[in-house]
Amino acid sequence: MGEPVLSVDGLSVRFDRKGGALTAVDGLSFDISAGETLAIVGESGCGKSLTALALLGLVAAPGRIEGRSVKLQGRDILGLEGEALRRLRGNRIAMIFQEPMTALNPVLTIGEQIIEAITAHEDISHQTAGDRAVSLLDRVRISDPRRRVNDYPHHLSGGMRQRVMIAIALACNPALLVADEPTTALDVTIQSQILELLDQIKRESGTAILLITHDLGVVSEYSDRVLVMYAGRKVEERTTRDLLKSPLHPYTRGLIAARPGRHHVIGLRTRLSEIPGMVPSLAEMPHGCGFAARCSFVVDACRIARPPLIPVGAEGAVACLRIEEARASEHAAARCDAY
Structure with missing residues (x-):
């Protein structure tokens, strides 16, 4: 495999305040190759969306972005500002935001918004950009694109607006597409179509x-690898198949166990599994493992020092001191299910 499209090394996002900085993303590292989908999962407040915003330099003050490097197609983009950053956004890296109902400009036609995305980075005529806008709408499966290019956002459903957002993101053929909860507020059928x-x-x-x-469920169908975040840190990263088949970190196991599955039949009062407690606040982040207060495998050592990332297999890693105990528990549960 060649050089990754995106290589992130030690990315952190901190918010300055009186009494000390708060760390929302803490030393995150990962790679994404061409033609690959990496899913970042975790509960709300774990740092997923903030990671995406940091890649595009969209973290506003008092937030600051730090790290060793963020390389896009071999070029370190960490620390880019002003015009250099503007040339990058929407060009080599593009983002689909999670609120299609509010992300578009209500006073411009969708065609004008796509044209603006194109001409911001390419020196072409308005007519040529307009023709490409029609082609992009066709590519994202909007019917009668030559007519719909003149519609305003309020003429479109939520699913159609998200297709327009995808068209804008694809306008300059980006190497990396960041999709932040791209099916939020859409019904199940439309979610599937967008994905x-x-x-x-x-x-x-x-x-x-x-x-x-x-x-x-989205992860299992549409990703190649999964990175699990908790309290701003990576706790597990593996291929999608391996992670869903045999999760190692107790937090990952809890997320998977909490999914409605074949044991939860509609109409029956069966209780879903849950992870007790809540994600710690940034102001009360523990010194050791961030998941220790909620973990059923916790020992004193977990509370003292942050567990290192341990390589697992050819491409995986997990940050847990109790992997073997978690594995033993999983095997025991599997034997019980067999009976």
Whole structure:
């Protein structure tokens, strides 16, 4: 495999305040290759969306972005500002935001908004950009694109607006597409169509996709690898198949166990599994493992020092001192299910 499209090394996001900085993303590292989808999962408040915003330099003061490097196609983009950053956004890296109902400008037609995204980075005529806008609408499966290009956002449903957002993101053929909860507020059928569209784009163009989601069903269908975040840190990263088949970190196991599955039948009063407690606040982050207060495998050592990332297999890693105990518990549970 060649050089990754995106290589993140030690990314952190901190917010300055009186009494000391708060760390919302803490030393995150990962790679994404061409034609690959990496899903970042975790509960709300774990740092998923903030990671996506940091990649595009969209963290506002008092937040600050730090790290060793963030390389896009081999070029370190960490610390870019002003015009250099503007040339990057929407060009080599693009983002689909999670609120299609509010992300578009209500006073411009969708065609004008796509044209603006194109001409901001390419020196072409308005007519040529307009023709490309029509082609992009066709690519994202909006019917009668030559007519719909003149519609305003309020003429469109939520699913159609999200297709327009995808068209804008694809306007300059980005190497990396960041999709932050791209199916929020859409019904299940439309969610599936949007995700199928993103998957098709990846296969056809080789675009790398960073998918931010809390939905493990989406992860199982549309990602190649999964990075699990908790309290701003990476706690597990593995191929999607390996992680869903045999999760190692207790937090990952808890997320998977909390999914409604074959044991939860509609109409029956069966209780879903849950992870007790809540994600710690930034002001009360523990010194050791961030998950210690909620973990059923915790020992004193977990509370003293942050567990290191331990390599697992050819491509995986997990940050847990109690992997073997978690594995033993999983095997015991599997034997019970067999009976």
